[in-house]
Amino acid sequence: MRSIAEGLFTDGAPPRLVGGRNRETGRIVFPCPEGSDFEPYPLKREGKLWSYTIQRYRPKSPPYTGPEDFTPWPVAYVELPGETIVEARLTNVDFDDIEIGMPLELTQVVLDPDAAEPVLIHAFQPKGAAS
Amino acid sequence: MSDVCIVGIGIHTFGRTDGVSGLEQGVFAVREALSDAGIEWPDIQFAYGGSDAAGNPDTMVERLGLTGVQFINVRNGCAAGGSALFSAQMAIKSGEFDLGLAVGFDKHPRGAFNALPSEYNLPDWYGEAGYMITTQFFGAKIMRYMHEYGISATTLGRVAEKAFRNARHAPHAWRRDPVPLDVIMDAPMVSDPYTKYMFCSPAEGGVALVLASEKKARELGKPLVRLKAAAMRTRPPGSFEVFAPSIDVERGGSATNIASADAFSLAGIGPEDISVAQLQDTEAGAEIMHMAENGFCRDGEQEQWLAEGRTEIGGVLPVNTDGGCLACGEPIGASGLRQVYENVVQLRGDGGGRQVPGNPTTAYSHVYGAPGVSAVTILER
Numbered sequence: 001m002r003s004i005a006e007g008l009f010t011d012g013a014p015p016r017l018v019g020g021r022n023r024e025t026g027r028i029v030f031p032c033p034e035g036s037d038f039e040p041y042p043l044k045r046e047g048k049l050w051s052y053t054i055q056r057y058r059p060k061s062p063p064y065t066g067p068e069d070f071t072p073w074p075v076a077y078v079e080l081p082g083e084t085i086v087e088a089r090l091t092n093v094d095f096d097d098i099e100i101g102m103p104l105e106l107t108q109v110v111l112d113p114d115a116a117e118p119v120l121i122h123a124f125q126p127k128g129a130a131s
Numbered sequence: 132m133s134d135v136c137i138v139g140i141g142i143h144t145f146g147r148t149d150g151v152s153g154l155e156q157g158v159f160a161v162r163e164a165l166s167d168a169g170i171e172w173p174d175i176q177f178a179y180g181g182s183d184a185a186g187n188p189d190t191m192v193e194r195l196g197l198t199g200v201q202f203i204n205v206r207n208g209c210a211a212g213g214s215a216l217f218s219a220q221m222a223i224k225s226g227e228f229d230l231g232l233a234v235g236f237d238k239h240p241r242g243a244f245n246a247l248p249s250e251y252n253l254p255d256w257y258g259e260a261g262y263m264i265t266t267q268f269f270g271a272k273i274m275r276y277m278h279e280y281g282i283s284a285t286t287l288g289r290v291a292e293k294a295f296r297n298a299r300h301a302p303h304a305w306r307r308d309p310v311p312l313d314v315i316m317d318a319p320m321v322s323d324p325y326t327k328y329m330f331c332s333p334a335e336g337g338v339a340l341v342l343a344s345e346k347k348a349r350e351l352g353k354p355l356v357r358l359k360a361a362a363m364r365t366r367p368p369g370s371f372e373v374f375a376p377s378i379d380v381e382r383g384g385s386a387t388n389i390a391s392a393d394a395f396s397l398a399g400i401g402p403e404d405i406s407v408a409q410l411q412d413t414e415a416g417a418e419i420m421h422m423a424e425n426g427f428c429r430d431g432e433q434e435q436w437l438a439e440g441r442t443e444i445g446g447v448l449p450v451n452t453d454g455g456c457l458a459c460g461e462p463i464g465a466s467g468l469r470q471v472y473e474n475v476v477q478l479r480g481d482g483g484g485r486q487v488p489g490n491p492t493t494a495y496s497h498v499y500g501a502p503g504v505s506a507v508t509i510l511e512r
Contacts, residue, residue: 029377030376051275053274063247064260064263065259066261075262075270080380086376086377
């Protein structure tokens, strides 16, 4: 299955997120901006939860292309030590178990399994959780 | 340099006014402000107007009169009104003009603001995956703040409870029925930890302010409400803003920090000298965080401040005396000017049931918006 956009993930297994590293300052961001100021920089796969909320209502379409039937999902900011804090969904976790500081690892989820051509987006899950 | 004074104020009720365009609500506010100042439209030498979604403000000359007046449109996100006011006071401070207008109005569709990634220089996948949602940012920002500084969900509820209680006495407010704390806390979650009463809604409304040089204000015989400071600033490195696919590990300050410090420096006073404050409260936690970001308390002290009622009308620092964005809704172009309108009402002693006691002499207003802009004013009488 393809990812939602070119260049978001590395090709290796397991895939990593591709951030951008500023050629002058060394500042790391996600995703890698277009242009010559940043070079692609594979990010750490593991980090810890910096903050989160729960998306409780279906986002408007456009631009959202997820399923018509909506079930709430957590939106997190995940700190990748020494690199950057990435916004991502959380998966494979009960809402009641979410705690700032918990260890997380990168995974992928399908945005809409019923789509004609389903796509993968980035997500994090508790470290060691079965996906 | 002589001070710039606010000599006329006008407002069109916030909320939903079916059948009345945003521009018409702006025109209504302008006519009220002119009448309040005791002047006529042809007396106005210049105008700055802000609107985000309700058309070009300068087209209101069609309704007000084709006097050939200089009219400049301002578009600056949630800081549009503050930016219009800043520009208007500069025009008078420069000595170019004596009498002018800052006006803002808007009319948004129901429901959350619907933003597209391309408008924010973001890739399309960011919107397709469901991240172009302002409430996600608001939820995540306060969740981190609560974790770092020990703010409870009840404190967020108290902010909303106060907003609706204050709005009861503000004729221009939208949601004027008090809501008990337990109803606020038990309401459906929108974006955790915020329930539906803890978010403001996009709305409609219009506000106009007539500004004059001190000399002109004395001629008009109005009480001198002086604009001692107006500052508009953008974000520093390491701030946390809406629609951010990533944020820096090294955390920094905010646009509010800078605008606030500059405004206090311009006015030559400090946070402890302020009698009443209107702080951006698009969600309950914003008021909490902005209390500290504007220097009124330290991070974490809000828990005690709210429990002790220090930001109530009769408290040491009344905050959002007309119910703020939570009770008035947010018509983007008008929202920042509403705060200044309310401050003039308070300084004139015209607040009725919501009047801050003890003849307040200083008033503070603050807006914050995407993607990291802030505007602050300080008034004195």
